[in-house]
Amino acid sequence: MNLKEEIQEIIKEVIELRRDFHKYPELGFQEYKTSDKITEYLENLGIDVKRMAKTGVVGVLKGKENGKTILLRADIDALPIQELNNVPYKSQNDGVMHACGHDGHTAILLGTAKILAKHKDELKGNVKFVFQPAEELPPGGAELMIREGVLENPYVNKVYALHLWNLIPTGKISVRKGIFCAQADAFTIKVKGKGGHGSAPNKTVDPIIIATHMVQALQAVPSREIDPLTPFVLSVCKIQSGDTFNVIPEEAEIQGTVRSFDQDLAEKVSKRVKTIAQNISEAFLGEAEVDYQFGYPPGENDEKEAELVKEIAKEVIGEENIEDLGPSMGGEDFSYFLEKRPGAMFWLGSSNEEKGLIHPYHSAFFDFDEESMAIGIEIFAKIVMKNLEI
Helix, strand or coil: CCHHHHHHHHHHHHHHHHHHHHHCCCCCCCCHHHHHHHHHHHHHCCCEEEEECCCEEEEEEECCEEEEEEEEEEECCCECCCCCCCCCCCCCCCCCECCCCHHHHHHHHHHHHHHHHCCHHHCEEEEEEEEECCCCCCCCCHHHHHHCCCCCCCCCCEEEEEEEEEEEECCCEECCCEEEECEEEEEEEEEECECEECCCHHHCECHHHHHHHHHHHHCHHHHHCCCCCCCEEEEEEEEEECCCCCEECCEEEEEEEEEECCHHHHHHHHHHHHHHHHHHHHHCCCEEEEEEECCCCCEEECHHHHHHHHHHHHHHHCHHHEECCCCECCCCCCHHHHHHCCEEEEEEEEEEHHHCECCCCCCCCCCCCCCHHHHHHHHHHHHHHHHCCC
16 A cells, blocks of 8 residues: 555645535534535545534444544644635635644545545554544533444544644644643623723723723733743733723623633632632622633643654654644644543644745644645544544
């Protein structure tokens, strides 16, 4: 088998799939057309298909012999972003865009399924192709799929995933042992005051004043309460209040995120956010309601499986093209899979400066080098082949 040649035979089809997914993006748990297209494609390959977790799809490829079951996962949801790229496959769904590469992840996994389906009689075990909804919508689709039994029947032994990464160029990957991404929490603080005319602030309880003091106080948590050598982020990303220039409003709302690699620290900070919000609001005669949501746990690769990915990548792209970018403060709900089974996630280089493909994920200008997808398919396929002894 010449794997590279087989991939080149299907890569145009994979690119067409990716562009179609990009053109018709859908938000978390709304990926109905996306799921239908995935299901049809897998069924045409002779792969058993099951729908779960509202809009998720699982394909099971059974080898000729019994053995381990390897799970490969792609996320399928898009983001609430208005695309600003001028490309033939630009999003046709207003205000929705694949700005994080999930369209590419989905196409890569479908391409991997097509390659492995041709060799199912050589597999000593099974492959689960998991197309997961709502990675961008906490609490996410991974946990729901696990609750609904995606890791059972047949029992999954190992789990793997990739993420397109515009911080490194096509032809490179980054993989690391241990923690690779952060726990991603979110908080909302509703500040309640007493509205009135802007000319008579003494007759009001100004929620904007309260909110601005809260923002300043919250920034003292990372700067004064957390060891400066500990990776930690607390960012207030939204303040919303009022409708016009001369009316002090009744309420204000603050939203933000907390990122850390330590779940105990996250628990401690959640209590501090609530205490700060409540005490400052009381000091200014207002009230505060705090909704603190613990997000995806830190993503942690199994050392042995990360090493396996590294060894396979050496064969595919050469050792000189393997990097360790260190842990990211971004969040990833594939971490739920890694809590349950040994496995690894790696970053697949996808930028190309000559083509102008340099924008970061979650940008309205995000796009990636489609040549990277062939590398992703080859690494995915070889992960399965190494585990199932082809």
